[in-house]
């Protein structure tokens with residue numbers, strides 16, 4: 331039985347993780363952390379420092395500013411952490427790297443299998459098409475989402491850049507321009523509305539032809555499933571920084 335602490339347990343994804351774990355005999359949620367108090371069926375604390383029950387792993391779906399403090403406490407408690415929260419700034423990303431010298435840390439802006447396959451396809455397409463096709467990324471999410479663009483859109487852009495020698499500039503939500511687009515741009519555009527779980531589309535636009543590669547999340551369970559798999563994977567790892575690629579490689 332893997333004993334889980336959920337950071338952000340009162341939020342949309344926190345509740346999904348709690349519900350999925352309760353239906354899976356491999357997991358038990360032993361505590362939650364949130365700045366709110368919610369009825370969860372397990373004790374809810376304000377911070378990881380305060381948690382006084384034994385656990386094997388922390389799963390974090392919270393807010394970007396919460397991540398460094400969570401990781402500091404996880405290092406003290408020697409607990410692996412799955413970080414799914416997006417919108418991290420540079421300093422917060424550095425806190426992941428620092429913590430991963432001491433504990434296993436898993437980070438992915440998108441825990442679904444589908445997006446990770448999309449990323450592989452997009453990398454292949456970018457290698458072949460980038461000289462003659464313009465690349466634009468569109469994402470749409472629900473109206474409660476705080477960060478934009480999505481962590482996934484940035485993950486996709488970084489994956490494209492990684493196969494194109496890091497030459498691409500990111501241009502966010504083009505507006506008020508007076509000149510044409512540069513060939514070495516990736517346009518990134520965020521839409522927000524309703525209850526949309528998560529839509530991502532990568533457009534390769536060439537002369538008289540367009541290729542679109544897209545992913546549509548139809549439930550939050552697809553992220554929950556990935557986060558639980560990541561937790562199971564992480565508890566057997568040495569300190570280090572892991573991602574979906576590490577998980578897929580492991581089989």
Ligand SMILES: NC(=O)C1=CN([C@@H]2O[C@H](COP(=O)(O)OP(=O)(O)OC[C@H]3O[C@@H](n4cnc5c(N)ncnc54)[C@H](OP(=O)(O)O)[C@@H]3O)[C@@H](O)[C@H]2O)C=CC1
Pocket residue numbers: 337338339340341342343344363364365366376390391392393394395396413414415416417438439440441442477481553
């Ligand atoms: N990697 C992935 O696959 C996915 C990542 N995400 C990311 O996960 C994060 C959470 O998403 P979602 O569940 O939809 O968001 P919610 O806003 O519904 O939930 C976040 C919860 O964390 C709480 N919270 C805020 N600050 C802190 C803090 N300092 N310590 C503890 N809890 C805190 C929030 O409280 P309050 O409401 O008061 O702010 C809220 O209860 C986002 O960054 C989102 O982008 C989401 C889905 C998939």
Ligand SMILES: O=C(O)C1=N[C@H](C(=O)O)C[C@H](O)C1
Pocket residue numbers: 416439440471475476479480481482483527528529547
């Ligand atoms: O906030 C969300 O809901 C989601 N956030 C992640 C992101 O920013 O990419 C992943 C998913 O698309 C849902």
